[in-house]
Amino acid sequence: MSDKPNNNQAANQPEENPNELLADRRRKLDRIRDEFEIDPFGQRVDGLVSLNTALDTYDGAADEAHKADAENDTRPIVKVAGRIIQHRVMGNLIFMRLRDASGDLQVAVSKKAVDLPSFKLAKLVDLGDIVVAQGPLAKTKTGEITAWSNGQASFQLATKSLALPPGKFHGLQDPETRYRKRYMDMYANPQVIQTFQKRCNIVSQIRTVMQSEGFLEVETPMLQPIAGGAAAKPFETHHNALDMELYMRIAPELYLKRLLVGGLPKVFEINRNFRNEGIDRSHNPEFTMLEAYEAFGDLYSVMDLTEKVFQTVAQNVCGSLKQPYGEIEIDYGNFRRAKYLELFVEHNGFDHADHDKLVEKAKSLHIDPAGKDHDLLLNEVWEETVEEHLVQPTFVIDYPASLCPLTKRKPDEPEIAERFELFIAKMELANAYTELNDPDVQEANFRQQISGMDDEENTFRTVDEDFLEALRVGMPPAGGLGIGIDRLIMLMTNSHTIRDVILFPLMRPQG
């Protein structure tokens, strides 16, 4: 509305409307009101079935019987509503294709079969209008099941569309328009609705898995006085009544752990995080994450849980443990577990401890080794050389502890962190730890982390003293897990950009 504040004026002064096509629709709107005496933005309609349901009620035998003997009509009658996506007037017979969230159905309006005003209205309606039709189902000569609108008041206008529809053949392709005007995208490209229906089913299945494993779903603050739990820049905001600076959360982690302290044995949250970082195919500033914490569990207990989540979704929502993603097939029946350093050697062909060869390799990848210690440089080379090979589900384990300062270390190998990252299709899908529950170690790590930060970071990253106090009360040993839900949905819906699984991805204002 805000971009067209003068709609009513435009209707009365069509010469001010720059677009003739829109003016045509306005004129039809007036005709529908004046000549047909119909409200073009109608009322409640009862007894509707979805277009897909209507298709299912087609009775072939009844159709054949009626074709042989017109007096014998036992064809089921359906009442349907949908948006017009095709409209063909053939003199005294009108075909139109309707679309709703369930699918498409063709409707035919015959001049012989309906009253004259209904027929004229069926002729007048535009692509994009929403109509209601009622009639028996029969196949056409070319075999398409069609609702034949007949009888009294069997064709009605429900809503006049005053906007211009996308092309019926090429549809809506321009990605900018698709994301900005998702409502157009949804009716022009039916797979969009299917993707988001699937998204709903996936999240529902994940909840079912988590609940059946005994996890309690909770909701923790999204407005936080300290943005903790991850290394990312937060969005800043302000509470007026309390005159208080707040941050949109970058992770729920520190609150979920407080709940473990409070005595909940297994908790999870599926909700939005907000990170003030760049945008690309796998990053949106607000994204949905599953975080789960299991008291008395560890890295490996949440690894089993992770497998179960992916396998249940693949099997129950997508129908198979093997799912296509682009040109490849992902096999969720087989999760590899590979050590970080072994993967390095596997894809680089030299000992990870050989510093000279590492520097040489880094230079060949245009990575500047200056000022980086061995592990840091190793990690940059690792990301450059290993990640691109992690196509099938792979848990990367045994990270060097120096790369994960906030993670518990292996009791018998203190240089190794108890952490995994799950990679699928070269994307990071999950991240998990055996959680640090020693309050003194946690505090020391926090303070060391912050001391290495510049002034900008220090403005929003301060030590969460309340969280440390909670840890001093005592948090049981625990496994913690985060799964990127949007990315999981990308995989399961064969979507190659995160924007295709987020209804309204963030866009710059139009210029």
Add this chain to the structure above:
RNA sequence: GAUUGGGUAGCUCAAUGGUAGAGCAUCGGCCUUUUAAGCCGCUGGUUGUGGGUUCGAGUCCCACCCCGAUCACCA
């Protein structure tokens, strides 16, 4: 933030620096089984925005806006 490709009719796309076009949609006409219906006819444009070069700019130059891709940050 950097690099790079793009932005032309409602949609999908053309156009050596030389009259801005096509298909579909729209509008008018014909048509009772069409499937991107068909046939006839008519329309439809601030070429993202603002400057500049030129006799002449969609095209060349400069600045800016928006989108995509890659990179950086991040998950």
